Amino acid sequence: MEPMTEKYVIGVDIGGTNLVVGVIPAEGGEPVALRSAATRGQRGPAAVVSDVGTMANAVISETLQRTGASQEQVVGIGIGCPGSIDLKAGVVLTAPNLGWSNYPMRDHISEQLGLPATLDNDANCATYGEWWQGAGRGAGVLSGVTLGTGIGAGLIVDGRIIHGASGSAGEIGHTTIDFTGRRCACGNYGCLEAYASGPNIAARAREGLEAGYKSLLVKLVDGDLDQITAITVYDALVQGDDYAHEVMLETAKILGAGIANLVNTFNPEIVVIVGGVTRSGDHLFGPLRSEVRRRAFKSAVDACQIVPGELTQKAGVIGAAGIFVATCEMDQ
């Protein structure tokens, strides 16, 4: 195996909201250069590929300047994208949050930059990042859970991502926690995501207010309840609002049921939770851990830590780059 020392890999994290591109040392470590921009996915995938090209060239230039490395030391691109992915073909089959389908993302970005590329699901990338360089470093059996516009998970055993039969392993956002419950955007009832995704935390908060609960939240959005987001709920919570506290507690219990299911099914030694909601810290993690303990198998709970990610917004780019590195090593 050729040593990867002093080689660099471009990490690309295409999110529903933000597009992040960075250069990561192939042997691991912090990004040498990093750019972030709005994805604006409604322009279509080709416009985003063009943005990726521009941003990648900028971070490459910055890296060469800063490290004295040559262009040849940048050896490839790891890409993460939400939705269902055909891993072998490098195609985004459907990305509902972006409105894309059947787009050969890997090859278009590869051609744009003249470098080999890999493509994987964004939750897998964030999970791999936390396993490679973050809170789950070196764990034998790890699960990452991404909380955001959607809820996803990645599963890693002995350093390898479990992709499943069609690349959709870890879709815990659409696991049922209440089979007669709340309708989800996917058409199903009682999905975890129908309660605990960012937009649905906000929706549940709004519903309570419309039903007459009193809360600081109303003032925080100047009475325009449509402006409530998961972040507003968190802001009201830290200002001591009882109702916001109740919404967060319920969120933690629901997430706890979903994560207990993951713990019982997959028995990970660590669950790393990634995404903006983790800023709620112990307001979220305290009741969440209690609920998992209450619901999951004792031997599985005793063997499992539940922790926030360490890489924050960089988990996706670092993990995408790490997957490229691992794929090269496997091919050699």
Added chain:
Amino acid sequence: MEPMTEKYVIGVDIGGTNLVVGVIPAEGGEPVALRSAATRGQRGPAAVVSDVGTMANAVISETLQRTGASQEQVVGIGIGCPGSIDLKAGVVLTAPNLGWSNYPMRDHISEQLGLPATLDNDANCATYGEWWQGAGRGAGVLSGVTLGTGIGAGLIVDGRIIHGASGSAGEIGHTTIDFTGRRCACGNYGCLEAYASGPNIAARAREGLEAGYKSLLVKLVDGDLDQITAITVYDALVQGDDYAHEVMLETAKILGAGIANLVNTFNPEIVVIVGGVTRSGDHLFGPLRSEVRRRAFKSAVDACQIVPGELTQKAGVIGAAGIFVATCEMDQ
């Protein structure tokens, strides 16, 4: 690697109700000899180990007689036992359905017979059996689901069982499908097993009758509702009873929600369902498949077959023996 041809392995399946011991060709195939007896676990694990010894000697004799093989060609023992297992130590940590805890089952059976042994969870054994010799032969990503006194699952990727951090991966019986739902024996609320295990199918049927539903079931048990079992419900169903049909339909929908969660989380190419309930055939599999399709990710459902096991009561012994063979091959 030494060829395993003309070698034989003893498979031991310690069930909550039945104890099955057989001799399996190490290269796979039907048991050459097989014995089954009541487990009577309340006598304690040592009495069961003694029974295993007696039964194993009987099936070994029968095998030698029938095949002309010598004693030396019987090379080891694969054991399956319900509950949580310390795989490395070969210890049954807790087996609630048998009332055992912290028992070094593997070494006691190994000493009893003077042969090396492996110990794994019963659901993993049945799953491995169906992968090795049954309905899931050669599948890359397979899940087995055992329906009986309890509900369990086994997960296999590339021929290897996913055990998780503490050997309890696949405990889907205690995954939550209704977080405010029915109380489970485990103390939690809304577990899959609280609705769809054999005893809980019977309990739900009884509850409806107590609430006034009319059914042939009452006659089948001479009015003694405590005698209702999942088998009685099935018997009433095949005799055209509407209420039994309704109970089975509800069971199928609930199992569908649980299996959809497994499909979304693990994305198997095949789910093999094992256990007595599978005798309900299309009465169960029809609505179950519909419910999984309704609830799970389209790409995951499209990639997944849901089928009954082919090995019926032999899945456990065949799988336990297969795990012994695979462990030897890995060690070489």
